[in-house]
Amino acid sequence: MAILLEVRNLRTQFLTDDGLIKAVDDVSYHIDEKEIIGVVGESGCGKSVTQLSVMRLITPPGKITSGQIIFEGDDLMKYEANGPEMRSIRGAKIAMIFQEPMTSLNPVLTIGRQLTETLELHLKMGKSAANRRAAELLDMVGIPCADTRLGDYPHQFSGGMRQRAMIAMALSCNPRLVIADEPTTALDVTTQAQLLELMKALVEEFHSALVIVTHNLGVVARYAQRIYIMYAGRIVESGTCKDIFRSPRHPYTMGLLNCVPRIDDREGRELEAIKGLPPNLGRLPGQCAFLPRCEHAVDRCRVEPWPELQAVADGHHTRCFVNPPGMTG
């Protein structure tokens, strides 16, 4: 299938009082048309910043210092961040769903207005047509009595409903790519599952591609075709969902997998946490950033710089010298 978005060697840095934070450091990935991929990592590993960079939504003190963001054959980096070209892509061709449905909707505008503004802007709809479409969209994401709820304000919606409204908003202009940044983190588990099912069904219906950004491998297991694992601003492992879950090759991926409870686990095994804390992105060593927390480290890890991504199988890459044999599924 054709590549929809390809990010090459992206670097995004933040100049703060604590020094230069390399939030995204030489990240490359791609997503095909109609594909669903997962980007997984702990808080602060750069997964959200990567996605905001793709949308060119990085604001000072942050800056994209190098890299290419090739979307439908065009390098988005050659456009001005808030210029007309980027504005015609945002919301229309690439849409984003944010983490906090509580704060990501404008509290003083009605849900209807927040839906119709993109329809009017990108699809050039008139007021009444936009209103009708907005009602259809709300209905589609499963909000009952959609046409009467258009006049409601965000605070009159529950968290799950707000995120449904966000999904409706993101899909309103039939985008080629939907980026969902921790879309279900703020919601309870039942709602999470419902919303993920809904998103999957809708992107299929709209023929859109979907990036699910999450810290929870369990969230993407069911939906993503491929998964990128990020750590300390870099991709440490990438592969198909099966590769990642059946034969993980990076110790960090294994650690993440050990944190996910399994429903078929009869032995009552305790969940293992990854020991230690994520590194300070302002003071990264030259070596592997996962080294201080790694249980498989060898001498080579301590002296040589962090290796590049290496193929361990077709389409399965890892950034590790050790390549310890993965857990067998």
Add this chain to the structure above:
Amino acid sequence: MTTYIIRRLLLGIVVLIVASIFVFLMVHVLPGDPLWVVLGENYINYSQEELDELRHVYGLDKPLIGQYFDWLGSLLKGDLGESIVYQVPVIDLLKRRLPVTLNLAVLALLISTICGLGLGVIAAIRRGKWSDTVVSVGANLGITLPNFWVGIVFIYIFAYKLGWLPTYGYTSPFDDFVTHLKMLIGPVLCLSVFGMAAQTRQTRSSMLEVAHQDYIRTAWSKGLTERVIVIRHMVKNGLIPVVTTMGMQVSFMFGGAVLVETVFNIPGIGRMMADGIGMRDYPVVQGGVLLMAVVIVLTNLVVDMAYAWLDPRIRYSYR
């Protein structure tokens, strides 16, 4: 919404009652006999019997609480007593002078709000650029300059040195509109300087705060232009603290009117109160203070209603 307004209204009435108690006590806590207020310097010419009789006539022999209710009763009938100096009912004085002060204050409020909002928004979206620096320095200056001083400097430059404008005084717009305008420029400007500066600072900081909210990032992610994001998404959210400042401006305006009307010799409520205090014309002072209390309570009511209009969360929580 109705419940919300009724609650605010009741609260306003409570405030007015408390204010009336203070105003009433004003005369009674002053050292000496309240009859001093009525008789002035003639007081010493009266015998003890005559004073007692007058006390009975004025109801001053009743207990304080009874006197308060008598006073409140006449107050509600529109009787604020009689000015000792001018020998006319206080209510007539207020009626004549309130329009002058309102004219001044409303213009000043409009100017300070419109300019303050505009400058504040510009400073916020041009943060760190030279236009922001100019506006911010100007606003800080404006907030520190006392308005009577601005008035004196204004008179010195535009009236005395350049001779462009009259030095002081007031002409009714119905008598001579052009002169009226010329005479108002100075006082309105002086009165609005502080408000404009305060409003600029408030608008700037609240717009900057809103600019970092998640929903503004959402708005950017939709591909909206900066103009639409500022006008549709930011201003209404940023207006809530601005409206608060505007409400406070109204009380500042009346306080400032005392000084500005004195400097420019304008026959408004402010001058009336300043003169009244100077000449110990207590009924006039009482009338003026009560009027200000009413104006401030009404302003707060309007501000509370504006909150509800701006923020649906307030509007719906009282439904």
